[in-house]
Amino acid sequence: MSLLADLKDSGARRSKSARKLADCVVADPEAVLSMSTAALAARVSVSEPTVNRFCTGLGLKGFPDFKLQLAAELARQQPRVAQDIESGDSTSHVMAKIFESTRASLDTVQAALDDSAVEQAAAIMDGARSIVLFGLGASASVALDAQHKLLRFGTPVIADTDIINQRMITANLSEQDCLVCISYTGRTIALQEAAQLARASGATVIGITAPGSPVAQHSDLVLAVACGEDTETYTPMTSRLAQLVVIDVLTTVLALRKGTEFTDHLLQIKQALASTRHKQ
Amino acid sequence: MSLLADLKDSGARRSKSARKLADCVVADPEAVLSMSTAALAARVSVSEPTVNRFCTGLGLKGFPDFKLQLAAELARQQPRVAQDIESGDSTSHVMAKIFESTRASLDTVQAALDDSAVEQAAAIMDGARSIVLFGLGASASVALDAQHKLLRFGTPVIADTDIINQRMITANLSEQDCLVCISYTGRTIALQEAAQLARASGATVIGITAPGSPVAQHSDLVLAVACGEDTETYTPMTSRLAQLVVIDVLTTVLALRKGTEFTDHLLQIKQALASTRHKQ
DNA sequence: CATAATTCTGTAATTTTATTACATTTAGGG
């Protein structure tokens, strides 16, 4: 279990000094790394052995070990930084930066994504008669990907990336249907109109988009995917990765809701695909 | 600068004992974390002060500080582990696991992706008269995404996910064209045939696929995307994320090759898109 | 409400660990 999370846990049974120590560490973990037992003891007005007992009480070998664990944990949770790519960079350099920036955007999305919104979205999709997915531009491929994943659940799924088709599909929606609008900026006019129309016809609209955007405003439920704009010329487009992970989360939570009924579907699908593949 | 990379650097000017110490740390960094100066000194047969001087020589405060830095670095580079999702998991738990697994698959892809292959692929695409992208199933959305990104370069790009269309397109390829085949397993028969036909007509085939697979065997150049099969029921499909990052890398390297000529294109594209969006 | 039992905390002593000071050796340059 994670050290800092453990210390933050206010429910844990802890003595008065242990509490003081935990609070101090949580308040400024970095600072603790450069302290000795004596320094930390003085900081929270306890004796040195108390600091040591605090560490051993946590299941560690002692104060130095505690600092080591803390350093490791801080390093681990330290958010990655998106790195701008410059024209002089070597290929391996570029690769490293792209991977790092991708990780950074994962961090951002993870921080912004709300559990309960995901849960609600899964509930809506679980109850829906059919699921429709719209996306344009970079989000078009995300919509198709989502369709591919949702096909495994048995519920009818339509993904379309043609605004004329989208209009036609929207016109046929009813209260039992669910429309998922995918847009990074949330400012695509065609998509916002689709959301508006769908809602007018009673369908539930889920937006995978920037919170507060026009598309978000016309959605019943928003899954916030907010990373910074892709301003730099050479920045990889992290937006669709973010959206895809959200799709992953959504479909997995949905799969768990569906439970066993869905495992059978999977088997059928695997058999249907078998003949399209080389044996080995 | 990174500590371990620094120590690995055999070019660095270093005294005999410093070299011994560096080697020992590089050989088993974890072990060093639980050693005292005395223990480490004994291990490499040097005196305790030498160990200390080694640390200060690295610009650190002393041996404890060295251990702290080392612990932090090990934590940072320790590969993430894909975590299986179980039916009892809470939504927030599921989310955390998916993000962690996604990071893990990024690690895998990064380790497997070869610089020089990327460079060659970029060179081929840079010189191509037109670029054609094929993918089926989960890789279909990846092909479309790649198309979306490559459209920024001015070179004609076709992405198709229909096997009949793919046949027709393949028939028209010539020596100056480049076909990119995207397949996670590399065992999709239709795609392997497309690669075969394209090569017969003289086009250069780049495979973004599993090394050694049928599709790879019919490719002129392979960008290896090998992560383990998605066996577990609830495992998110990390394959397409891996492929997408490879696309990111490829297009970015391509952008750098194209240099300034391509910045103008970007401006034109931005203007073309402006009217499809809400102002704010 | 008192008192016993237990847990927590601090003082002081001890041990371990890291660092400094200085002497010696070793390696490189003329």
Place this chain on the structure above:
DNA sequence: CCCTAAATGTAATAAAATTACAGAATTATG
């Protein structure tokens, strides 16, 4: 081959962490 400078080791010192024990606080129980 000698001189210089850097590198290493020995011994001493300082710092830090841990242990042992005793007193205080808290909790449970009659």
